[in-house]
Amino acid sequence: MSDVTPVDAGLFASLDPPRLLGSRCGECATVVFPTAQSCPRCSRAAMAPHALADRGTVWSWTVQGFCPKPPYVPPVDGFVPFPVGYVDLGEVIVEGHLLVDRALLEIGTPVRLALEPVRTADGDEVVTYAFTLDEEAA
Amino acid sequence: MRPEDVYVVGGGMTAFGRHDGTGLDLAEQAVRGALDDAGVSWADVDFAVGGSNVSGKPDSLVSRLGLTGIAFSTVKNGCATGGVAMATAVSALQAGRADLVAVVGFDKHERGAFAADAAAYGLGSWYATTGMMVTTQYFAMKTRRYQHEHGISDRTLARISARAFRNGEAHPLAWRRAPLTEEEVLAAAPVNEPLTQYMFCQPSQGAVALVLARGDRAGDLCDTPVRLAAVTQRTRRFGSFEVFSPWLSHDPWNSPSVDAAAAAFAEAGLSPADVQVAQLQDTDSGSEMIHLAETGLCKHGEQEQLLAEGATDVDGALPVNTDGGCLANGEPVGASGLRQVHEVVRQLQGRAPGRQVPGGPRVGFTHVYGAPGLSACAVLTV
Numbered sequence: 001m002s003d004v005t006p007v008d009a010g011l012f013a014s015l016d017p018p019r020l021l022g023s024r025c026g027e028c029a030t031v032v033f034p035t036a037q038s039c040p041r042c043s044r045a046a047m048a049p050h051a052l053a054d055r056g057t058v059w060s061w062t063v064q065g066f067c068p069k070p071p072y073v074p075p076v077d078g079f080v081p082f083p084v085g086y087v088d089l090g091e092v093i094v095e096g097h098l099l100v101d102r103a104l105l106e107i108g109t110p111v112r113l114a115l116e117p118v119r120t121a122d123g124d125e126v127v128t129y130a131f132t133l134d135e136e137a138a
Numbered sequence: 139m140r141p142e143d144v145y146v147v148g149g150g151m152t153a154f155g156r157h158d159g160t161g162l163d164l165a166e167q168a169v170r171g172a173l174d175d176a177g178v179s180w181a182d183v184d185f186a187v188g189g190s191n192v193s194g195k196p197d198s199l200v201s202r203l204g205l206t207g208i209a210f211s212t213v214k215n216g217c218a219t220g221g222v223a224m225a226t227a228v229s230a231l232q233a234g235r236a237d238l239v240a241v242v243g244f245d246k247h248e249r250g251a252f253a254a255d256a257a258a259y260g261l262g263s264w265y266a267t268t269g270m271m272v273t274t275q276y277f278a279m280k281t282r283r284y285q286h287e288h289g290i291s292d293r294t295l296a297r298i299s300a301r302a303f304r305n306g307e308a309h310p311l312a313w314r315r316a317p318l319t320e321e322e323v324l325a326a327a328p329v330n331e332p333l334t335q336y337m338f339c340q341p342s343q344g345a346v347a348l349v350l351a352r353g354d355r356a357g358d359l360c361d362t363p364v365r366l367a368a369v370t371q372r373t374r375r376f377g378s379f380e381v382f383s384p385w386l387s388h389d390p391w392n393s394p395s396v397d398a399a400a401a402a403f404a405e406a407g408l409s410p411a412d413v414q415v416a417q418l419q420d421t422d423s424g425s426e427m428i429h430l431a432e433t434g435l436c437k438h439g440e441q442e443q444l445l446a447e448g449a450t451d452v453d454g455a456l457p458v459n460t461d462g463g464c465l466a467n468g469e470p471v472g473a474s475g476l477r478q479v480h481e482v483v484r485q486l487q488g489r490a491p492g493r494q495v496p497g498g499p500r501v502g503f504t505h506v507y508g509a510p511g512l513s514a515c516a517v518l519t520v
Binding site (some may be wrong): 007008010011022030032033034040041059060061062063064065066068069070071072073082084085086088092093094095096097107118120121128 | 253262267268272275286327328330333376387388390
């Protein structure tokens with residue numbers, strides 16, 4: 001995994017295994033994603049880097065049915081509708097792509113963090129985070 | 139009529155849909171319509187407020203309307219632009235800094251979904267690059283979660299759309315004038331599940347203008363001036379579920395619409411139960427469903443029964459989006475909030491261009507919601 005380039009290095013605490021990096025407020029314990037300098041709940045600037053849980057459950061979801069406008073770049077073979085959702089990671093609910101079969105998707109579906117290749121507007125092959133079915137919990 | 143109260147004394151609007159002219163052309167047409175409706179000229183206006191999201195600088199309208207030297211404030215607050223423009227105008231009147239104010243909102247959008255710049259919202263480019271900076275995703279996911287928590291069926295979402303298109307059919311200025319059955323709405327292409335093509339409004343084109351005056355002049359300018367009993371705006375507090383959010387806190391239902399609506403009813407000295415006609419932000423049928431409860435017009439979950447009973451129809455107990463709302467008019471972002479006010483004003487005056495709410499309604503309500511999480515509400519009375 002060391003040869004992959006993240007779409008934004010600031011999103012990740014580590015790539016192998018994949019872990020997302022958020023911030024946790026030292027004053028009120030609020031956890032946010034991605035990282036932030038100050039707390040949106042208490043306004044204080046006491047945020048520290050905080051790796052997020054890599055397993056959770058689908059909190060809500062949809063299927064992106066049309067190709068988003070740039071800078072989104074569809075796959076080489078053309079746009080395919082993709083599921084996207086909010087995943088409850090315990091301390092915070094995070095939005096991301098869902099690499100889960102449409103038929104298995106429902107609120108409460110257990111998922112775990114994964115990496116997904118995407119292309120940037122500059123033509124670079126990078127990875128973003130996504131959530132895939134958590135077979136162990138399913 | 140108390141002199142310090144603020145009234146709508148004139149209104150003008152273009153048809154909504156697609157037009158040949160520029161956004162500024164539409165705005166000029168709306169302002170001239172509102173001035174004619176109030177029986178005043180541009181030279182009588184001593185303060186103006188305008189809003190447009192993408193279609194030109196509102197204050198450049200002075201070169202068309204007349205270079206009279208007045209102050210002209212511009213606002214830009216996403217889908218809530220019209221509500222914020224009106225709130226700005228009311229503040230000037232109440233402060234005694236103006237006597238006759240023109241408010242104008244307009245936009246002329248291209249086809250297709252709205253594009254948004256991640257950096258403008260303080261987000262990294264990754265968010266848009268990965269295809270998540272899409273407003274319709276948000277509406278769909280908020281709707282699905284709400285359905286899950288409150289037991290609302292897809293059929294209710296379809297009923298909202300079908301009613302919107304029925305009302306649009308009767309309205310001479312609406313864009314979508316063809317009625318659709320609930321089955322047609324449900325069977326349409328899924329844009330973002332659970333919302334189908336006909337459960338979403340589309341970016342469109344149009345302009346609306348209002349002329350506002352204080353109570354000491356309103357009666358001279360208008361046969362039936364409509365009082366702005368309250369105009370409020372609120373941004374989001376912690377724990378809300380907003381568009382373009384990479385993360386949420388738990389139980390994120392602390393909506394700015396709840397706060398803005400509660401403040402509006404408190405300021406007006408009225409309650410949601412007093413409302414006889416309401417215009418709610420319906421960028422999609424899920425949003426209208428949620429806003430019905432967030433503004434206090436019903437309880438959470440009660441929408442299922444209200445829609446099934448036809449309570450939100452023009453002849454129901456709580457007529458909603460009587461001009462077809464965003465669903466039938468599309469959304470020229472800068473104009474949309476003022477369209478709501480224009481429609482409520484005409485309903486309260488008993489001269490609705492489309493379907494008139496029977497029985498002489500005396501209390502109306504408007505609500506807009508915009509990115510990145512603000513709401514503006516108004517209570518209007520005659």
